[in-house]
Amino acid sequence: MAQPNKVVTDIFAPFQDYINAEQDIREEIRNILKCIEKFLREIHTSLQIIHCEMNCAQVHTSCLKARQLFEEVTREFDNLDKIIPSGQYYRYNDHWRYATQRLCFLAALVVFLEQGILIDKVTAAKILGVHEKQNIHLDLEDYLMGMLNLATELSRLAVNSVTYGDYSRPLQISRFVAQLNAGFRLLNLKNDSLRKRFDALKYDVKKIEEVVYDLSIRGLVQTSDADSTQNDNQSVAQ
The missing domain is CATH 1.20.58.190 (Translin; domain 1)
Incomplete structure (x- = not known):
């Protein structure tokens, strides 16, 4: 060789x-x-x-x-x-x-x-x-991914809160996640992984809204509070 x-x-x-x-x-x-x-x-x-x-x-x-x-x-x-x-x-x-x-x-x-x-x-x-x-920093993408993970965790918390009798927590979570969702809708996301993860946010929002709706029809929360939360969510989505 x-x-x-x-x-x-x-x-x-x-x-x-x-x-x-x-x-x-x-x-x-x-x-x-x-x-x-x-x-x-x-x-x-x-x-x-x-x-x-x-x-x-x-x-x-x-x-x-x-x-x-x-x-x-x-x-x-x-x-x-x-x-x-x-x-x-x-x-x-x-x-x-x-x-x-x-x-x-x-x-x-x-x-x-x-x-x-x-x-x-x-x-x-x-x-x-x-x-x-x-030499290191926090990437915007990593921060946004973290916030989307937060929404998923809070949707789980909304469900579990009901099981141990905390009926006000889902209302708080519903308002919070609706505002988070509105914030993300201001962004024109191009990144594939971030965009796909954001697409899943609507299911978290829906899951939380179903919890709030179920509480309201069962009379476990004040109807005015549930209606206010639903109206806030709708206005934020718009």
């Missing part, structure tokens, strides 16, 4: 160093991501209490625990920011994109449970610990 000449060797020899360095970075990312995903699972588990009972003290405790775990997440994103080469965020971000979307959703759920409002992108980035970092 012919041996490569010196010119070819000089060209290709440095490539292996580049490949090795990139593999080392990806391995470090995977190690950090293992920790992030561990905290993600713990946050999600701590917040599942809302589907069992809506005890204010327990929900407050769960949100507090989630906040503490998010502090651990921010430290891991600090470590991630240090190893990502400048200007190469999009070369590596597929490693942590799914985790970021899930963390955005959980941060939004905490804020909803605490204040009943929609988290904004900057606040989400601060809770995750990626705000104003040098």
